[in-house]
Amino acid sequence: MRHPLVLSLALAVSMPSVAAQTSSTAGRTAEPAFDLVIANGRAVDPETGLDAVRSIGIRAGRIVAISRTPLRGRSTIEAAGLVVAPGFIDLHAHGKDLAAARMQAFDGVTTALELEAGTLPVGVAYDQIAKEGRPINYGFSASWLFARIAEKEGREPDGDLAFFQKAQSLKGWQHTLATPEETARILARIERGLAEGALGIGVLAGYAPGHGRKEAFEVARLAAKHQVPTFTHARYSSVIEPESSFEGLAEIVSLAASTGAQMHINHLNSVSSRDIPRIAMMLKGAQERGLRVTTEAYPYGAGSTVVGAELFRGNWRERRGGAVAGDIELAGKPLDDATLAEAQEKTPGAWVVAHFLRPDRNPADQAFLDESVLMPGGAIASDAMPWTTSAGEPVPGDLWPLPADAIAHPRSAGTFTRFLRDYVRERRKVTLLEGLSRMSLIPARILEGSVPQMKAKGRVQVGKDADLVVFDLATVSDRATFARPNQTAVGMRHVVVNGTPIIREGELVREALPGRPIRRK
C-alpha cells in the first residue's frame, strides 16, 4: 500500500496536469510528482532510527515523500544497495573557496561552516560567496580574533582568512591585555557581525593566549545575551602545567557555568592530545551537571595551522607531549628547529601540518585519538583547510580537478569518509546509525537552538531539506594522505544539496551550485 502522505501529495501535484493533458494530449502519462527520486536505497535517519529500504521523493529542494513503494520523478537516482543518509554538516571548515567545497563534497559534506575562526565583516563574507556560488551550503560565525587584531593593530579585516595569516607577522595582539575601551570596541565589532547574521562567535583563544580572563568573560556574556554559541580553539596546547590544555578547557567550563552561554569546543583531539582521559572526565562532569558544553573532533593525529602560531614557540615540543623534530611539515617537508625558526621569521602565515599523536606508530596514541573522536555526544568536524599550490598560493577559481601540486591537510578531503571507513566499517567502534548521527544530526542540534534553518537539516524526514548522501558502505573511503593529500574520497556515488545533485555516479556536476547561506537573519 502506498503511504497516505505520498498519495495525497502525488494527487495534489499531478491532478491539474492530468486534467490539462487529457483535453489536449490524451494518452500521455501524468507529470511526475517529484523533481528527483532516490529509489530503493537503504534510508537511514539518525533521529527516528529509520533504517530500511525506501524511495525518497524530492520537490523544490525538500524531501516530500519517503515511500516503501516506487515513486516517479522527472529524474531518478537508483540507490539499491547504497546507503541514503543526511548530508554531513561540518561545523569547522576554513577552506571557503570553490576548490575546498568540491573536495568536501566528495567527502559527503553538504554544509560547511566556518565557525571556529569565523570572519569579519560577516556581510562581506556572505556576499562574496553568494556572488561566486557554491555547490554546498555555507555560513560563518563572527570572529572575536579578527575584532581583537583590528583593535590592537589598526587593520581592517576584509572577510577573508588571509587577514589572520597576514596578522602572524604582527606582534601586538597575542599577549597583550585589552583596555576596557578596547574590549568594548571588540565586543561592538562582534555584535555587528551577529547583526549581519553570524551563527555564533568564533573564539581562536589559543592564538592569542595572553588575552585577559575578563575579556574572555565578556565575550561569553555577549554570546549568552544574544543566545548564540561560541566556538573555541581553547587556550594553550600543552600537557604540562601551568598553561596546559586542561587549564584552557577548564576556562571554557567555567565560562559556560558562570554565563549560561552555550560553548562548543573545537578539535578536542588536537587540543587534548595525550591528556584526553582527564579532560574527557572534566567535560563529561560539566555536561552531566547541565552545562551547555559540546565537542567535536577529526580522526587524525595531526593538525594544521600557520607556522607562526604561538603553539610552536618556546619549549613547544616538550609541552605537546614529546613531539620530535620532523613532526611539523611545511609543504610536505619536515622542519627541524632551525628551519622552523626560519619559516616563523620569513613566512609566519604559511600553513603547516603538525603531528600531535602518532596513531600510525603507537597503539596508545590511537587509543587517545579514539577517546577524543568518540567523546559521547561529540560531532565529527573536519577543520578543513584552504587548498594552496606548493608555493603557498591559493588555488584560484573554477579549476577542476585541482592542480597536481595542490596541498592541504588530508582532513580537507577525507575526514568524514575516513571516519566511516575506520570507525564504522573496519574497526566497528560505532554503529552506522551513531556514526551518521555524529556527522549530521548532532551538528544540526548544536546549532538549531539559535539557527532555525538547522532544524531542517541532518534528517531524512518528510519536510526536511533534501541534503542527502548516497554511498556504498562497502567501499566508501578517504584517499588523501599526508604525502598525497590531493585525492578525492571515494564511495560517495551521489551527493544532493537542496534537491540538486552535485555529485552524480561519483562524478562532480561542475555547473551545479545549489549551496545556500546558513544565516541567522
Ligand SMILES: [Zn+2]
Ligand atoms: Zn583550531
